[in-house]
Amino acid sequence: MIKLEEKIKKEGILLEKNILKVDNFLNHKLDIKFLKEIGEEFKKRFMYEKIDKIVTIEASGIAIASLASEFFGYVPVVFAKKTESKNLDKELYISKVHSYTKNKTYDIMISKKYILENENILILDDFLANGEAVMGLIDLINMANANVVGVGIVIEKSFQKGSKRIKEKGIKLESLAKIKSLDGKIEFEK
Amino acid sequence: MIKLEEKIKKEGILLEKNILKVDNFLNHKLDIKFLKEIGEEFKKRFMYEKIDKIVTIEASGIAIASLASEFFGYVPVVFAKKTESKNLDKELYISKVHSYTKNKTYDIMISKKYILENENILILDDFLANGEAVMGLIDLINMANANVVGVGIVIEKSFQKGSKRIKEKGIKLESLAKIKSLDGKIEFEK
Numbered sequence: 023m024i025k026l027e028e029k030i031k032k033e034g035i036l037l038e039k040n041i042l043k044v045d046n047f048l049n050h051k052l053d054i055k056f057l058k059e060i061g062e063e064f065k066k067r068f069m070y071e072k073i074d075k076i077v078t079i080e081a082s083g084i085a086i087a088s089l090a091s092e093f094f095g096y097v098p099v100v101f102a103k104k105t106e107s108k109n110l111d112k113e114l115y116i117s118k119v120h121s122y123t124k125n126k127t128y129d130i131m132i133s134k135k136y137i138l139e140n141e142n143i144l145i146l147d148d149f150l151a152n153g154e155a156v157m158g159l160i161d162l163i164n165m166a167n168a169n170v171v172g173v174g175i176v177i178e179k180s181f182q183k184g185s186k187r188i189k190e191k192g193i194k195l196e197s198l199a200k201i202k203s204l205d206g207k208i209e210f211e212k
Numbered sequence: 213m214i215k216l217e218e219k220i221k222k223e224g225i226l227l228e229k230n231i232l233k234v235d236n237f238l239n240h241k242l243d244i245k246f247l248k249e250i251g252e253e254f255k256k257r258f259m260y261e262k263i264d265k266i267v268t269i270e271a272s273g274i275a276i277a278s279l280a281s282e283f284f285g286y287v288p289v290v291f292a293k294k295t296e297s298k299n300l301d302k303e304l305y306i307s308k309v310h311s312y313t314k315n316k317t318y319d320i321m322i323s324k325k326y327i328l329e330n331e332n333i334l335i336l337d338d339f340l341a342n343g344e345a346v347m348g349l350i351d352l353i354n355m356a357n358a359n360v361v362g363v364g365i366v367i368e369k370s371f372q373k374g375s376k377r378i379k380e381k382g383i384k385l386e387s388l389a390k391i392k393s394l395d396g397k398i399e400f401e402k
Contacts, residue, residue, distance in 0.1 A: 045323065045326075050290065050291065050293065050322075050323060050326060051288050051289070051290045051323075051326045052274075052277075052278060052281075052288060052289040052290070052291070053288060054278055054281040054282065054286050054287075054288065054289055055286040057278070058282075080270065080271035080274075081270035081271045081274060081291065081293070084242075084270075084271060084274040084275050084278070085274050085275070085278040085289070087242075088242060088244055088247070088274070088275040088278050088279055089278055089279070091242075091244040092244065092248075096244050096245040097244075098241050098242060098243060098244065099241070099242040099244055099275070100240065100241045100242070101240065101242070101271065103240065103271070105314070124295070132240075133235060133240060133241075136235075136240060136241045
């Protein structure tokens with residue numbers, strides 16, 4: 023998605039250690055009009071798949087999934103939670119995820135009643151690096167005996183192992199921007 | 213908003229200790245079409261105010277704010293973060309919030325560059341109980357010398373002190389459903 027690459031070049035900030043900050047439109051301040059275009063693009067990429075539900079993970083995935091839902095006929099969005107609230111159902115699917123950014127391992131969870139057997143599920147998320155969050159979501163969906171129809175990612179760091187892990191599972195992956203290098207400057211895959 | 217009251221009655225689950233769970237459409241699984249109607253209703257309630265930006269707090273507020281933005285001419289949404297990420301800007305406004313649900317006090321923060329002096333800001337959030345999260349957001353916005361134009365809440369627990377605290381500051385509060393009692397059953401204010 024050329025427009026996304028241009029936005030990343032213009033508004034993204036490259037920090038040390040391969041970290042790209044896109045807080046200006048994706049992770050802290052949200053450019054809602056642009057995120058709707060992102061949602062529409064996901065629909066194009068998964069036009070021929072039957073999608074019953076979109077699953078994502080708090081926090082940044084929520085805006086992306088919520089704004090994409092309209093283009094998939096307003097399917098429900100379920101977001102996995104990272105911390106257990108008193109209010110959360112006790113009947114949970116739980117998986118473990120390691121965050122390299124925050125340097126810790128945490129549980130992610132979804133109430134059992136919100137993923138149903140045989141449902142066709144699209145996973146959406148903001149970033150794909152080592153694939154920890156997405157693999158955790160796939161794990162939760164597998165526990166429910168539902169189908170992962172595909173994974174849609176806004177920004178993929180292709181030089182890390184996430185895309186390989188997803189494709190090895192035979193799951194369709196669509197990343198709207200693929201970054202092949204963050205070594206001094208942002209380089210996209212052709 | 214009658215439709216919201218009906219949805220709460222139908223889908224809400226009343227737990228012990230005045231806790232209302234609306235995970236089925238607002239806090240875990242998201243009913244996107246309905247949340248868009250919520251967004252449109254907020255626009256009606258703040259029709260005459262100039263709004264430059266919507267501010268909310270992760271995680272549940274993100275969907276509400278993102279889906280409301282369209283009705284305010286796609287103003288940007290900024291969500292306050294609850295934990296410090298390595299990637300977050302070091303130039304932060306920080307305030308403290310106590311969560312009675314999770315029984316802990318935590319920092320909330322917004323990068324200084326995402327709230328500008330004199331901006332007119334609408335705060336949106338899912339629940340208002342004791343008002344801790346909203347007071348924290350007002351605090352952050354005051355630090356930036358921006359204006360809190362109003363506070364929009366999906367579900368207010370009127371029997372707790374949040375609404376009083378906001379109104380005492382002279383800030384316009386619009387709650388789409390006002391619950392006066394959760395003692396055994398859900399009772400709305402007339």
